[in-house]
């Protein structure tokens with residue numbers, strides 16, 4: 001079995017923000033899609049009890065992250081393949097129950113990480129991406145411990161930065177108290193409409209507060225339409241300009257260099 005420090009070739013990335021509706025799920029799904037288009041082997045893991053990844057991509061499975069974490073299935077049993085591009089592990093509301101059961105376990109913060117090591121996930125993928133819910137849950141703590149990098153989508157609301165700084169605080173606590181090395185891959189500005197003053201102000205605030213601000217993702221009504229049509233923007237509107245934004249962003253993600 002590989003130790004966490006040996007999984008050199010697999011990047012584990014958590015997409016997080018303590019605020020809701022900032023584009024976490026959009027970014028998670030599209031990172032997975034675009035990386036897989038570049039030939040990377042990608043696993044996207046939904047950890048949100050709302051199960052939004054499965055809803056958005058119109059995928060379903062009776063076996064989910066809950067069953068994997070509770071030792072009720074193997075890795076291959078819970079994998080769902082999306083359009084022959086990347087693999088998914090879905091979540092459902094009963095993942096909350098897994099959390100309750102985890103509380104009593106020894107090493108309750110590393111249940112997910114241990115499972116991934118047991119099934120040698122890091123040997124099989126180039127990227128593991130975790131979509132998270134905006135909560136301070138034990139499950140999210142598990143995701144911190146199973147990830148080495150964090151990407152924080154931030155929408156263009158003046159208070160959005162509060163949600164980002166809360167994630168950075170949690171990251172620093174995990175580093176200090178749980179001695180797990182996790183770095184900030186970057187802040188990803190989302191819903192950016194560069195015509196508006198508020199977007200300009202928030203972008204400026206972000207760049208003056210953080211060293212690692214990634215290229216922005218524009219706001220596009222087509223993204224909502226794509227989610228309503230249960231597919232990625234690439235499949236819904238392949239010429240949409242947000243795909244160029246995503247390409248630039250993915251280039252930076254591949255280059256890495258988090259702090």
Ligand SMILES: Nc1ncnc2c1ncn2[C@@H]1O[C@H](COP(=O)(O)OP(=O)(O)OP(=O)(O)O)[C@@H](O)[C@H]1O
Pocket residue numbers: 019020021022023024025026027048052132133134190191192217218219220221222223224225227242
């Ligand atoms: N760049 C964008 N332009 C327009 N709409 C977007 C964009 N990104 C995401 N959306 C839409 O905004 C809504 C919220 O996005 P998303 O679900 O990705 O946020 P989230 O942070 O995952 O939310 P939650 O905290 O509820 O999990 C969705 O309806 C999505 O389709």
Ligand SMILES: [Mg+2]
Pocket residue numbers: 024025026048052131132133
């Ligand atoms: Mg979400």
